[in-house]
Amino acid sequence: MPKPSIVVAGGGYAGMAALAAFQRRNSADVTLVDPSPVHQLIPELPTALREGGSVGQHTMPFAELLKDTGVSWRQDAVRRVLAAEKRVILHSGGELVFDWLLMCVGSTTRWPSVPGLRNHAYPFRTAVDAQALRDRLAHNDGLMVVVLGGGLTGVEVAGELAARHRVRVLEAAPRVLPEVGPGLSRYADRVLRQKGVAILAPAQVKAVEASRLLMDGGDAISYDVLVWTGGIAPPDVDWAGVDMDDHGYPVPDEWGQVAPSVFVAGDAYIVRRRGEIVPQTAQLAEEAGTFVAHTVLARIRDGRPGPPFDPHFKGLLVALDSHRGVGWVMRRGLAVKGYSARALKGLVFSQYRSRLGASFREASTDD
Numbered sequence: 462m463p464k465p466s467i468v469v470a471g472g473g474y475a476g477m478a479a480l481a482a483f484q485r486r487n488s489a490d491v492t493l494v495d496p497s498p499v500h501q502l503i504p505e506l507p508t509a510l511r512e513g514g515s516v517g518q519h520t521m522p523f524a525e526l527l528k529d530t531g532v533s534w535r536q537d538a539v540r541r542v543l544a545a546e547k548r549v550i551l552h553s554g555g556e557l558v559f560d561w562l563l564m565c566v567g568s569t570t571r572w573p574s575v576p577g578l579r580n581h582a583y584p585f586r587t588a589v590d591a592q593a594l595r596d597r598l599a600h601n602d603g604l605m606v607v608v609l610g611g612g613l614t615g616v617e618v619a620g621e622l623a624a625r626h627r628v629r630v631l632e633a634a635p636r637v638l639p640e641v642g643p644g645l646s647r648y649a650d651r652v653l654r655q656k657g658v659a660i661l662a663p664a665q666v667k668a669v670e671a672s673r674l675l676m677d678g679g680d681a682i683s684y685d686v687l688v689w690t691g692g693i694a695p696p697d698v699d700w701a702g703v704d705m706d707d708h709g710y711p712v713p714d715e716w717g718q719v720a721p722s723v724f725v726a727g728d729a730y731i732v733r734r735r736g737e738i739v740p741q742t743a744q745l746a747e748e749a750g751t752f753v754a755h756t757v758l759a760r761i762r763d764g765r766p767g768p769p770f771d772p773h774f775k776g777l778l779v780a781l782d783s784h785r786g787v788g789w790v791m792r793r794g795l796a797v798k799g800y801s802a803r804a805l806k807g808l809v810f811s812q813y814r815s816r817l818g819a820s821f822r823e824a825s826t827d828d
């Protein structure tokens with residue numbers, strides 16, 4: 462019998478976890494489609510902004526990771542999913558047929574309809590975004606950088622830039638880091654202010670001009686560089702034969718399946734636990750990628766999936782600079798702050814790198 466063909470679209474946290482799981486068994490022809498030549502360590506990208514940092518330090522080339530693993534890699538992007546026909550149309554105009562498709566294409570930057578925002582602000586979602594911002598700030602200390610959004614990404618970006626620039630964070634909610642409890646949020650606020658970051662919360666931007674923001678109350682705020690970190694949107698893919706929710710995400714069952722033979726994992730997979738949406742994180746993406754891959758393997762073997770996806774939420778850690786952070790760990794939410802939180806976050810990063818490298822090295826010697 463010919464091996465089933467599996468297409469994994471997107472080699473991020475979810476896609477690489479899925480590939481590692483498929484690869485260990487070597488029971489299918491597996492193709493990765495990704496427009497980027499590198500696996501992007503997105504949660505590490507804010508640290509690329511510090512002096513001496515580089516975006517390249519936070520990426521891993523697919524050519525090296527997948528060497529000798531039998532996984533084919535195609536540098537392209539899925540533009541359209543034709544679920545019923547088991548085909549994907551690629552940006553290049555080519556197409557791929559599949560027996561199984563895993564859509565692990567992540568998310569995109571959410572751009573609200575604030576006039577001028579998209580023209581003037583630097584987004585911060587991918588390695589390309591991080592490089593563009595780094596290039597803009599290079600050799601230019603002391604710039605007035607306004608970070609729109611005081612959530613996880615905005616706080617990390619502000620914390621990194623504060624050493625060399627004048628930084629202001631504008632957050633629509635009444636406090637920075639609305640994702641964590643008020644105590645941790647206050648700690649983050651205090652640390653950022655000590656570092657010279659000005660925080661305005663709540664703050665609503667009405668319009669953006671080339672070098673100033675027009676605020677809801679009528680004030681204007683000047684900037685040299687504007688960074689937008691105000692949230693994520695669904696991937697830019699056309700889904701035919703897939704039910705979509707009101708926010709533009711495919712509707713999954715409890716196994717991440719969105720159509721016969723089509724699964725989602727990572728940011729593109731909206732996971733609910735007791736009715737609540739589980740925050741889209743790298744950790745959840747990795748777990749979902751592994752889970753969905755194992756579900757597909759089970760279906761290939763005997764058609765029966767295991768129990769539904771039940772993520773083990775391990776926590777959330779936010780870096781405030783190179784030595785301080787905040788967050789909480791474990792399912793019940795143990796609050797951590799300061800040096801321990803930052804050290805833990807560093808440990809999570811380095812463990813991920815070694816785990817990823819090791820999983821493909823093991824794979825290539827398994828067969």
Ligand SMILES: Cc1cc2nc3c(=O)[nH]c(=O)nc-3n(C[C@H](O)[C@H](O)[C@H](O)COP(=O)(O)OP(=O)(O)OC[C@H]3O[C@@H](n4cnc5c(N)ncnc54)[C@H](O)[C@@H]3O)c2cc1C
Nearest residue numbers: 471473474475503504538539566567727728742743744746
């Ligand atoms: C600045 C920042 C900091 C963060 N910090 C943390 C953190 O500390 N902890 C945490 O857990 N989470 C963090 N997150 C969230 C985390 O990065 C995401 O939840 C995670 O990357 C999602 O994984 P993914 O595999 O779904 O997508 P991604 O990791 O984004 O990977 C998607 C992949 O799909 C590819 N792709 C895109 N479109 C297509 C297409 N059409 N066809 C084929 N391939 C495509 C992309 O090139 C990319 O390789 C952070 C996010 C940001 C932006």
